[in-house]
Structures are given as structure tokens and as C-alpha cells.
Ligand SMILES: *[C@@H]1O[C@H](CO)[C@@H](O)[C@H](O)[C@H]1NC(C)=O
Ligand SMILES: *[C@@H]1O[C@H](CO)[C@@H](O)[C@H](O)[C@H]1NC(C)=O
Ligand SMILES: *[C@@H]1O[C@H](CO)[C@@H](O)[C@H](O)[C@H]1NC(C)=O
Ligand SMILES: *[C@@H]1O[C@H](CO)[C@@H](O)[C@H](O)[C@H]1NC(C)=O
Ligand SMILES: *[C@@H]1O[C@H](CO)[C@@H](O)[C@H](O)[C@H]1NC(C)=O
């Protein structure tokens with residue numbers, strides 16, 4: 417071995433040992449064994465085929481601490497290939513665990529696969545759900561809550577307890593029937609109702625008078641923004657997708673599809689039951705679901721009227737969104753203040769303007785990004801990269817800005833240099849609210865604006881304390897700007913959180929890359945990786 421080779425060899429060993437230390441030595445392991453099955457559920461009173469995890473709908477909550485290793489074996493007992501994705505869990509250096517079709521082969525029916533994740537440097541309120549077909553419209557979703565390590569101080573007093581509310585719209589129609597509708601060129605029908613933890617009106621959360629509780633809320637729905645509020649109680653927002661925010665008081669909060677947040681509520685009222693209301697936004701007539709906040713020992717039922725919330729108002733929502741700000745002096749998962757990372761001074765090295773577009777391909781409805789409608793190849797693009805398999809995707813397909821022309825179908829992958837600091841503008845020329853999610857990273861939401869974005873809008877960006885999250889809304893005929901440090905090597909899905917749009921092509925991948933192979937930047941392909949498509953022979 418030459419000197420350089422020896423050095424590389426030693427560095428390799430160093431890298432290996434330090435990775436093992438990070439992944440395996442210090443932090444506890446949590447093991448979950450989940451069987452995914454069909455079962456009959458009737459959340460809105462209509463029996464239908466649901467997707468259960470260990471017999472449960474919604475699925476069991478993952479509760480872990482920062483840096484814990486979370487090992488989840490999923491046994492697929494459905495009749496179709498299946499994958500689960502972990503919305504907001506970064507999978508730092510572990511793009512192989514992301515559970516989307518661009519990174520993983522789906523788990524074939526009647527077999528199992530083990531996800532090996534680490535909640536590295538994360539804290540906060542997240543969710544998981546199936547990423548394949550329209551499975552999540554039948555269930556299979558649940559909460560993924562990451563708690564602080566004992567050595568970390570939170571920017572608020574330890575609450576007396578926690579409640580998790582998975583809120584989302586719901587369709588009574590079977591997921592395969594909905595999928596057939598989309599496959600044949602029809603659009604998604606409107607939802608039939610809203611659910612809180614799988615039920616439109618019967619969930620009860622019990623607490624003690626005068627105590628303060630943390631409410632974790634995730635919008636697990638597939639198309640509708642919800643507003644949440646509690647009769648007779650104010651909500652103090654403390655966390656948004658892992659960011660500790662300035663603790664403002666709200667009467668009600670908007671939560672868009674794929675988003676999550678946490679707020680504190682103090683039970684200072686008289687001892688009785690109170691309504692918790694979730695309602696749909698941006699239509700004149702809202703669909704509602706209710707739950708009960710019960711003061712322990714109360715035998716007085718909650719009474720009408722229900723607290724009213726906003727309905728069609730967009731301006732109200734945009735105004736509220738601008739009040740979500742990073743608390744610069746608060747800890748995150750680590751004891752250093754969030755504001756010690758000064759994103760405002762970092763040079764932007766890449767700008768993407770991504771417009772959500774609608775069109776037709778072969779006479780059928782498709783959604784796209786700059787009129788490229790994403791097609792999932794049979795071979796996950798991550799595996800195509802790893803094995804140098806040509807013909808799976810082409811970096812030419814993606815478009816950095818809106819381009820006039822018909823909708824085309826393609827496998828849009830953006831070539832990003834590891835550590836690029838990117839500005840992404842989501843331009844929405846449609847009359848509906850959009851929601852965008854990025855895997856593998858949080859981003860700074862620096863501005864919301866009306867009509868058309870242009871470079872002059874940059875002076876309006878919040879370069880100091882913008883909230884740092886993973887899913888952001890884009891209002892109708894408006895734009896949203898985000899800044900993101902793309903420092904997690906891998907293949908990362910950027911997708912519409914409005915699920916039928918994602919299914920019909922409104923998604924892309926960011927290939928965050930450098931040509932060095934190093935365990936410092938990315939872990940090896942897992943030994944249990946499934947192989948399919950053109951990678952089946954490897
Ligand atoms: C997972 O599949 C393997 C075979 O690939 C089998 O040995 C194992 O028992 C299965 N585990 C579960 C939990 O079903
Ligand atoms: C910000 O965090 C600090 C430090 O934990 C905390 O003391 C303060 O109350 C927070 N400020 C607001 C406005 O939430
Ligand atoms: C409600 O009160 C009873 C009796 O004091 C107590 O045992 C129980 O733990 C309380 N439940 C909650 C959720 O605080
Ligand atoms: C990308 O597009 C250009 C021009 O359309 C073409 O010449 C080139 O071969 C394409 N690259 C690949 C890798 O297909
Ligand atoms: C996208 O394609 C559709 C046709 O499929 C077309 O109507 C629309 O104008 C195109 N959008 C742009 C920005 O060119």
C-alpha cells in the first residue's frame with residue numbers, strides 16, 4: 417500500500433468507528449414490530465377497508481428521545497407492495513431509510529423489512545404514513561414524537577402531560593377505488609369528513625384543573641387545511657416541526673396537510689367538558705370534527721355553541737403564518753441556541769422556482785412541477801445511482817424554473833451539490849392552497865407573498881428568525897420562499913403533501929451529492945436493502 421492508500425485506509429477505519437459510535441454506542445435502541453393488515457373500520461359510520469398496524473387505526477405512536485435508534489420491522493400482510501415513510505424524520509446520512517419509492521424498493525406482500533433509523537439531533541412532533549399507492553387514504557398513519565434528552569432544558573415548563581391529536585380529512589371510498597379513479601384520469605373527490613385520532617367526535621383528553629398540557633397536532637390528512645381550537649381555552653404555540661418558536665397565544669391555529677405543531681393549554685376553566693374543534697379551511701362551508709377536553713372528575717357535558725373559526729379567509733391565515741418565528745435564544749435538540757446558526761448571512765448558491773402545474777399526459781389528468789409530471793421508475797433512483805444503472809433517470813428532465821410548454825412525463829431529479837445553500841420559490845398560480853414537504857432537511861420559511869414572485873421580493877425575506885420546518889403552505893395565487901442548507905447527502909423527495917397531486921406526479925427528487933465516498937457524509941447501503949427493477953440482479 418502506498419502512503420496515500422494507507423492514509424485513506426486509516427481514515428476509512430476512523431470514519432467507520434466514529435459512525436458506529438454515533439449510531440450504535442451511546443443511544444438507546446427502541447424496537448417495534450408492526451404487522452400491516454387490512455381490516456374493517458367505520459370511522460364515519462360507513463364500514464370500509466382500512467389499513468391497520470397491529471390491529472390499530474390509527475397506528476401506534478412512536479415515542480422516543482433525541483438520538484435514539486428506532487428499529488421498526490414492518491411485515492406487509494396486504495396484497496400489494498408497501499412502504500412507510502417518516503415525515504420530518506431527517507434520516508441524517510441515511511437516505512436509504514426514507515421509505516419512498518425513489519430510495520427504497522417496496523416491501524412485497526407477505527414479507528417484512530426492517531427500517532433502522534436514528535432520531536439524530538431531532539426533537540418535536542412528526543408523523544409517519546404509507547408512501548405507496550393511496551394506502552394512506554385507508555390508514556397506516558401514526559404519530560412520531562421525539563422528546564428531549566434529560567440534559568436539555570426546554571423553553572417552557574414541563575407540562576403535566578401530553579396529548580397527541582392526529583387530525584385529517586377522510587374519504588369513505590375504498591383506497592383502490594380512489595386509485596382507479598385517478599388512474600383513469602378523474603380528479604380526487606372531496607373528502608367525506610374529518611377525523612381526530614380516527615374518530616369524528618368521540619376522542620376524550622382528560623387533564624387536571626390548573627395544570628398545563630402539551631397538545632401535539634399533526635395534519636395527517638391528504639388534501640385539506642384544518643383549523644384547530646378549544647372552547648374557552650387559549651393555545652400557546654411552542655413548537656413547529658422541531659423548531660421552538662416565539663411563544664405567542666392563539667385562539668385557533670391553521671395546520672396544513674403534512675404539517676405538525678405543539679401548543680400548551682392551561683386548564684384554568686371551571687371543571688367540566690369542553691369541545692376541541694377541528695374544521696376545514698378555505699371553503700365557505702366547513703366540515704368539522706370534535707373531541708372533548710375533560711377536566712378530571714367532571715360530569716358536566718360540553719355545551720354548544722362550538723367555538724367559531726375562520727373558514728374561507730386566506731389573508732387571516734397568511735397573517736398568522738408570519739407570526740410563526742424561531743426563538744433565537746431557545747434550545748433545539750441540542751443545548752446551543754437555535755439562533756447560533758445565522759442563516760441570513762449565508763450565500764445562496766442555487767435558486768429553484770417551482771410552480772405547481774396541472775395538465776394532461778396521454779389525455780389523462782396529471783399534476784406536475786414546472787410541467788414535468790413525475791413518473792416512478794421500477795428501479796429506485798437511489799439504487800440506480802449506487803449500481804450505476806443507466807436509463808433510470810436523467811438529470812436533464814428537471815426544470816429550475818417555469819417553462820412554457822405542454823405537461824410532459826419524466827423522472828425529475830435535481831442535481832444539487834452537497835452543502836448548496838438553496839433558495840426555493842413555490843409559485844402557485846392556481847386557486848387552491850398547496851402544501852410542500854421536503855425529506856431529509858428542515859428549511860427556513862422566509863416569505864409569503866401574493867401574485868408572482870420576482871427577485872426584487874428578496875428584500876422582504878425574513879433573514880433573522882424565520883421558522884425552520886419541513887412542510888410549508890402556498891396560498892392561492894401566491895408564492896412562498898424558503899432557504900435550505902442541503903447538507904444531508906442522499907436522494908430526497910420534494911413533494912406535494914396533497915396526496916393525489918403527489919400520486920399524479922407533483923413531486924421531484926433532490927440528489928444532494930458529492931463524488932467522495934465517505935461514511936462521514938453517508939452511511940453504506942444497508943445489508944438488508946431490497947432489490948427490484950433493474951437492480952434486482954445485484
Ligand atoms: C421477516 O422475514 C424473515 C425472512 O426474510 C423471517 O426470517 C422473519 O421471521 C420475518 N420476521 C417477521 C417479524 O415476520
Ligand atoms: C425563548 O426562549 C427562551 C429561552 O428558553 C425563553 O426563556 C423565552 O421565554 C422564549 N421567548 C419567547 C418569546 O417565547
Ligand atoms: C383523575 O383523578 C383520579 C382520582 O383522583 C386519579 O386517580 C387519576 O389519575 C386522574 N386522572 C388524570 C388523567 O389526571
Ligand atoms: C441532456 O440534454 C442535452 C440536450 O438536450 C443532450 O445533448 C444530452 O445528451 C442530455 N444528457 C443526457 C445525460 O441525456
Ligand atoms: C402545462 O401544460 C398544460 C397542458 O398539459 C398547459 O395547459 C399549461 O399551459 C402548461 N403550463 C405552462 C406553464 O406552460
Ligand SMILES: *[C@@H]1O[C@H](CO)[C@@H](O)[C@H](O)[C@H]1NC(C)=O
Nearest residue numbers: 771818819844845867868893
Ligand atoms: C402565473 O400568473 C401570473 C399572474 O398572476 C403570470 O404573470 C405568470 O406568467 C403566470 N406564470 C406562469 C408560469 O403561468
